[in-house]
Amino acid sequence: MRSIEIDDEVFAFLQSRSEPLVDTPNDVLRRLFLKDANRPAETPEDRRPGDLMPFITAGLLKAGDKLIHVQPRRGLTHEATVTSDGWLEIEDGREFPKPSPALKAQTGVDINGYGKYVLKENPGVRLQDLREQLRGEA
Structure with missing residues (x-):
């Protein structure tokens, strides 16, 4: 080898x-x-669902929703788009099944994607808040 x-x-x-x-x-x-x-x-049609699929199924997220993470000291805003199968697509086109690896690819450091990504349309709502809501419904 x-x-x-x-x-x-x-x-x-x-x-x-x-x-x-x-x-x-x-x-x-x-x-x-x-x-x-x-x-x-x-292919996108046959890959396993991403971690955000339960959020889509529960109606908490939908395909095309935007998540952002702002780094004010660096003057950067990172954006990710929720795909129809619960993955996250970042600005450069790469897709990730989990929020934390997606955010690491954007920032270059290990970071909790659930705790740091917020809804672009409602910046007061973190992905973690949606996860807690999802767990409360279960």
Whole structure:
């Protein structure tokens, strides 16, 4: 087996398309590039639902909703769009099944996406608030 080096951005991309504790980076590359691999190439229609899917099902979010995180000292505002399958698409087009890895890709640091993302249309509502509401309904 050969070794290759990849940068952090490529590794984050591979992680965003992997199933945690199941896929290796090689599995993801094989799935993306070799159509005849054990697992078929993942398309938006057949990928697993993201962590925000229960929010969509409960009517707390809908596809196309925007989430933002503001970094006032750096003068930055990061935006993510909720997809129809509960993933988050960030400004550069990458998609993530979970809020925290999406926000890490935007800020460059580990950060709680649930605690820091807020609804663009209602900045007083954090994603964490919606999660607590969802848990209260269960």
